[in-house]
Amino acid sequence: MKHLLSSLPKVDRVLQDERIRKWTEKLDPAYVKESIQKQIDFIRQGVLSGEITEASSLEFESVIKHIEEALAKRLNPSLKPVINATGTVLHTNLGRAPLSQTVIDALVDLGPNYSNLEYDLEEGRRGSRYTHLKDVLKQITGAEDALVVNNNAAAVLLMLSALTEAKEVVISRGELVEIGGSFRIPDVITRGGALLHEVGSTNKTHLSDYKAAINEETGALLRVHTSNYHLVGFTEKVDDQELVDLAHEHSLLALNDLGSGLFMDMQTFGLPYEPTVQEAIQAGYDVVTFSGDKLLGGPQAGVIVGKKELLDKMRAHPLTRALRTDKLTLAALEVTMRQYLNPELAFSKIPVLQMISQDREQLLKKAQKFQQAIGELAGSWQVDLIEGQSQVGGGSYPGSTLSTILVQVDHQKLSASQIESYLRSQDKPVIARVQQNHVQFDVRTLSLADMEQIISYLKQL
Secondary structure (H helix, E strand, C coil), X not given: CHHHHHCCCCHHHHHHCHHHHHHHHCCCHHHHHHHHHHHHHHHHHXXXXXXXXXXXXXXXXXXXXXXXXXXXXXXXXXXCXXXXXXXXXXXXXXXXXXXXXXXXXXXXXHCCCCXXXXXXXXXXXXXCHHHCCHHHHHHHHCCCEEEEECCHHHHHHHHHHHHCCCCEEXXXXXXXXXXXXXXXHHHHHHHCCCEEEEECCCCECCHHHHHHHCCCCEEEEEEECCCCCCCCCCCECCCHHHHHHHHHHCCCEEEEEEECCCCCCCHHHCCCCCCCHHHHHHCCXXXXXXXXXXXXXXXXXXXXXXXXXXXXXHHCCCHHHHCCCCHHHHHHHHHHHHHCCCHHHHHHHCHHHHHXXXXXXXXXXXXXXXXXXXXXXXXXXXXXXXXXXXXXXXXXXXXXEEEEEEEEXXXXXXXXXXXXXXXXXXXXXXXXXXXXXXXXXXHHHCCHHHHHHHHHHXXXX
16 A cells, blocks of 8 residues: 555646646646645545555556546536436426527527617616516516516515515415425415415315405415426315405405416327416416426526516515526527417427427337437447337426337447446436336437437447
């Protein structure tokens, strides 16, 4: 062990190496030195723990190679694009909705330039960032007004803070959901300064439960759509119109958090009924909130639509500035929303809608092309087409799946875990399924370019 430790190169010697000196042109010298010290210490700890026993691992060339790899890793962005071969369309861990090419073009155009984010071009004076999306959202949803913040949890928090502070908010026990990151609706309500008033039971809530709960301290009746779970069996909930009518009879606000948000009926593609934003507005809800980066296929945002008088109160609330969105999010969301003005355009341009709406013939054609290309590679590959199920994901359509085609690959000399690990380690990592020692690619979430990239990786392997 002492012999191994004594052969470790000194930091000063490594710093003098021409290959390392070149890194100081890209990184601060102190940062380079710190990286060298960390890498040498990492090797030293490996020797002391018995994990490193070969002298070749401590040779100068080997140490230089590892230090260069560490420096390169520090320069590379941590957030990077990946290929989603899981079939989960709105994969929360993989960034949910991919943006359309039209959106990307708009961001490329806007990014390097100044913009009229808060400047009124017609009046020649200061404007508001909240005007850019107002008209298009009003046109799509039929609401009087619209406001955008940074996510839907923020939208709900702002709505309750501005409209129901120190008032009771009546909600069904079956709607006290937990959303991503362990955030719970009861916590959002109380953090907003409102008082939580639960009614009914987990599986059944009647109109009489809401009526009995209303008192002089009540400020609103709140509906939270359970978009991330689904109750079946002995269940019952109050109709939207009945809930809205009850609220307005008692001069209360009727509020609706739709969660994922949806503009168009997806039943044509084999998915169950989900309420749309337009239906919630037509039912008479005073304010409706929903996400921009789920079923709508846009960037992360919380969209608030409803009565102008109430949204004006939200705009004037101090939280609005803390929860506001930046110019790139607003631009991406505006372009996405404008594509909804023509439903055919939306399904042809927005990736989420494209992936959900693919029929069996389209999926099979992609899968067969993918299978043939892999089958033509040199090596001991076996490729099969398997019937499977895709998920919408992202807290949308819980328990519902879409029929799909899986391209399953096996290798005579490599295990599924080795193949999966190799694919995940590439410059553009591939996230695939592993099922019973088989690697599976769901073609629903793969583009032709994605499949070509995977083929290239398999060829190298």
